Amino acid sequence: LPAAQTILAEIQHLIKSLPFSFGNFHILSAQELGSFNWITANYLDGNNHPRVPFIFQRTLGALHLGGVSAHIAFTPKRNVKKFGTPATVKLYGKNYKIYAYSFHCYGRYEAERRYLVNLYQASEAKTTYESPCWPSGYNKTVSMDDLFGSLCTASKRPANYKPDDEITFKGTGNPAKCQELVYLLFDFEACAGKSYCSFDGIYMPKIRGKFMAFSGFYHISRALRLPTSFSVTSFSETLLSFCTKGWAELKFILPDDKDCDIRQYCFDGFLMHTLLIHGYKFSPIRWKKISFMETVNGIHVKWSLGYMLSITNTIPQEIEEIRSKISTTTFQIVLSVFVGTGIISILVICKLML
Numbered sequence: 001l002p003a004a005q006t007i008l009a010e011i012q013h014l015i016k017s018l019p020f021s022f023g024n025f026h027i028l029s030a031q032e033l034g035s036f037n038w039i040t041a042n043y044l045d046g047n048n049h050p051r052v053p054f055i056f057q058r059t060l061g062a063l064h065l066g067g068v069s070a071h072i073a074f075t076p077k078r079n080v081k082k083f084g085t086p087a088t089v090k091l092y093g094k095n096y097k098i099y100a101y102s103f104h105c106y107g108r109y110e111a112e113r114r115y116l117v118n119l120y121q122a123s124e125a126k127t128t129y130e131s132p133c134w135p136s137g138y139n140k141t142v143s144m145d146d147l148f149g150s151l152c153t154a155s156k157r158p159a160n161y162k163p164d165d166e167i168t169f170k171g172t173g174n175p176a177k178c179q180e181l182v183y184l185l186f187d188f189e190a191c192a193g194k195s196y197c198s199f200d201g202i203y204m205p206k207i208r209g210k211f212m213a214f215s216g217f218y219h220i221s222r223a224l225r226l227p228t229s230f231s232v233t234s235f236s237e238t239l240l241s242f243c244t245k246g247w248a249e250l251k252f253i254l255p256d257d258k259d260c261d262i263r264q265y266c267f268d269g270f271l272m273h274t275l276l277i278h279g280y281k282f283s284p285i286r287w288k289k290i291s292f293m294e295t296v297n298g299i300h301v302k303w304s305l306g307y308m309l310s311i312t313n314t315i316p317q318e319i320e321e322i323r324s325k326i327s328t329t330t331f332q333i334v335l336s337v338f339v340g341t342g343i344i345s346i347l348v349i350c351k352l353m354l
Contacts, residue, residue: 034073034100037062039306065216076205105152133267134171137247175243
């Protein structure tokens with residue numbers, strides 16, 4: 001996009017004036033993001049089993065649920081080359097060909113935005129709409145720009161679109177209806193008659209092995225008070241009970257969570273259920289092989305760790321380097337630089353928008 005390229009050019013100009021070793025900037029592809037998630041999961045898991053040579057360990061798949069997109073990455077049994085160029089990652093001295101994909105607009109925030117747009121479009125003449133995925137007792141007024149100001153929903157703007165117009169959504173706490181509406185966000189018909197297809201017509205080989213789920217996936221399981229691993233039956237029963245609770249009760253049991261997160265957990269739960277069961281094809285047996293984690297040995301599980309390991313060439317090439325390659329201090333320094341660059345990027349973006 002031209003706007004994105006303009007922002008990148010401004011950031012490059014600014015960074016080059018600073019005392020940093022500068023290479024280049026580019027927008028990360030969906031495959032790159034998936035690869036970095038995979039590196040993070042397997043690097044941390046390798047550190048978690050220091051006495052077992054990594055070459056004898058099964059690699060972990062990575063499941064990441066962000067605000068904008070949902071990512072999956074794993075080493076498939078089937079030859080990925082038949083369906084496109086696989087991502088090649090070298091970890092602990094061995095090359096791996098992984099399937100990695102980012103499903104744009106299926107992250108927590110953008111998926112909920114699409115859900116609200118669908119509620120609005122079902123009856124545009126009203127000013128108040130019932131939201132079955134929100135708890136009863138919770139109401140929120142939003143602007144039309146809140147609904148249609150995203151690339152994920154801009155194409156659905158009504159003919160009389162006015163960004164400052166407002167409408168109100170009223171929570172009704174209806175889990176059955178919520179599940180139905182979340183399911184409609186996915187285009188499963190696009191996979192009809194296709195083998196190895198997830199949704200929206202996107203190829204995905206059959207999943208295998210264990211998976212580490214983090215970011216949004218972890219926060220959903222935490223809100224539901226679930227352990228690191230749990231069955232799909234336990235998840236479904238807990239989610240159903242959660243979604244029938246009113247706003248006042250949820251505020252009481254989740255006192256430290258933000259209102260915007262509390263109101264969304266029911267929706268998020270059904271998004272997670274639909275994505276994993278119907279999209280990624282996790283059977284009840286395979287579901288049990290997912291670990292929902294926020295940290296491993298005190299290190300947060302984030303794609304940015306895999307990114308930093310990759311660009312700094314600190315991915316261990318030998319098994320003996322598993323625990324010694326990156327010290328806590330080094331990691332903190334690199335993380336500080338990464339965060340600092342992000343802050344500078346935000347400042348440049350704000351400057352361009354003024």
